[in-house]
Amino acid sequence: MKKTLILTTALAGFAFSAAAEEITVMSWGGAYGKSQIEAYHKPFMEKTGIKVISVDADNPATPIKAQVEAGNVTVDVVDVEYADAVRLCDEGLLEEIDPSILPAGSDGTPAMDDFLPGAVTDCLVTTIVFSTMYAYDMEKFADMAPTTIADFYDLEKFPGKRGLRKSAKANLEMALMADGVPAGEVYDLLETDEGVDRAFAKLDTIKDSVVWWEAGAQPPQLLADGEVSMTTAYNGRIFNAAVGEGQPFGSVFDGQVYEYDGYAIPKGAPNLERALEFLVFATETEQLAEQAKWISYGPARKSSGPLVGLYQDGKTEMGPHMPTSADNLVNALPSNFEFWADRNTDLNERFNAWLAK
Template sequence: MVLSTALVGLAFAAQAQDKEVNVVSWGGAYEVSQVEAYNKPFTEATGIKVNMIAADDPATPLKAQIEAGNVTGDVFDVEVSNAIRLCDEGALMEIDPAMLPAAPDGTPAAEDFIDGALLDCAVANIFWGTVIAFDTTKFTGEKPDSAADFFDTAAFPGKRGLPKNPKRTMYLALIADGVPADQVYEVLATPEGVDRAFAKLDTIKNDVVWWEAGAQPVQLLADGEVVMATGYNGRFFDAMVGEGKPFEIIWDGQYMDMDMFVIPKDAPNPEAAMEYLKFATDTQRLADQAKYIAYGPSRKSSAALVGKYKDGTTDMAPHMPTNPDYMKTAVMDDPEFWADHDAELTERFNSWLAGA
């Protein structure tokens, strides 16, 4: 009997060792934060191997795999609008909040996650911001401190780095042109508002270096190819605090968004994928991620557990996009707007880029 029990235990251990889960995320410093906070402790706790796969935008390979009928990823880290669209198309597994771990005080997950962080087919892990950063060594006098300054190449000469898509550029143009953050989508929903955004972008078009991957704006700044760039706040934080780069962030007009975990219906390892999702979105794991990158956890109960950076000295609160002071001029992502307008604005944006 003792031998039989031991053999059963060994069999379970071997089965866990054979399991794996393929997680598709964004690479760079963000991937490092997930490996440290989620993947390593998950493998230690379960014996399930995590294969991390980097993509410039994980929704792109997810859509391609679904269309090809050959899904190889198990968990994808995507933006809200993509999670909603793919769920509506029936491509994702539904996720019951009751399956997710409760907060340490017993508060159910459905009440513990921040509003909007739980969808029918997705669970948010972080809040993040697209912000402006500049190289402090390029400005010896007055330094830029607003979205309007990003567009003022007379007062602050030099190249600008911008992402090659309408979602992360048009809002900033309107903010710089004086539109209040809470009215950006109201304005952008009109033909006049779209024209206004492109007119503002026209003023710096010849000074823009366009980027497509999250690591690029940091590199553009570091190499001196631009003096200011927009990019993900966590990437800039990693460069500033982790690597000692002489950068400074402008929080005015940041674009706030969430990243969400989704599991495609045809995932090769669905059970391991669900175990990973539950583990990675518990209170402690989300708080632990903030030791490695400046993104805000999606659970209320995680906030009190966020302390210092991995260096043990840097307080993370001033670097969080969810800091109340930074939220005053933040533009919150509107996934429904982009679900309705993404195709037409992308077409207009690409035409504008081509000079048509």
């Protein structure tokens, strides 16, 4: 009996130790997920011997909220949009992260000076700057290509179905810019009932021609399949399809909405210490720059910028494809995370009611 107990205890200890040598990371899949696997997961596993299990979701904030509230957390690290991270943190659903654990930049700059302004919060360490922009099928617009956000809404000049993400965020901002509202006035207007009404009125003008998407991999597929002639999309997904796969897609950054995205740790993560170890490794200067070799999202550390060079094909300069390049910022809007942290629920309820009409 005693021997059995000792053996059982030993086996239990071995099982616990084995389980502790792996972590589960939830992200968005597709080309973005691949960039993380290549830049973060593989080198982390090689360095530490800790296995990284990748799990995909259309929007990781949703299942994480459900897991924490149910007290059944199976994910150690989660990739979330900035506004979702702020909201989940405020709700007590994410672990707080001590910024002192973050290493200095490769040039010696202290971490909190090296990260872009606001990129490190109580519960989030930003990894990338991405944008929602729009892309079009160049074969359908060979004679005259769209160049502005207003063109996206011009069904007469640029006929065809449109793809839009099935949510209020970014759609309302882009609708107002398409309606002539200067980028700097968008959020002030959306704080008013009149501004929200104006955004939905603009969306009404193309509603009957919209194909809705929910996962980041869908927009390039909608274009490739000919289901739409234009679609909003995450800029990195379009870059991957156009440059990585040779699809005839053009990109329009006019009226883009750019924002931060990064890593957080769900409250009650089963392997907290390993999760923190991964988060620190993934957000180092070199790793953030390495991700930019795989997808056109700007790294969140200033020291990473000089290390960003060519795409994995060895010939494509990544700089011009970043949402943060000078040319792409001419008429661009930084997403207001405070606005969406406060208004996300209300505006999505309004959005869903509008969809059902």
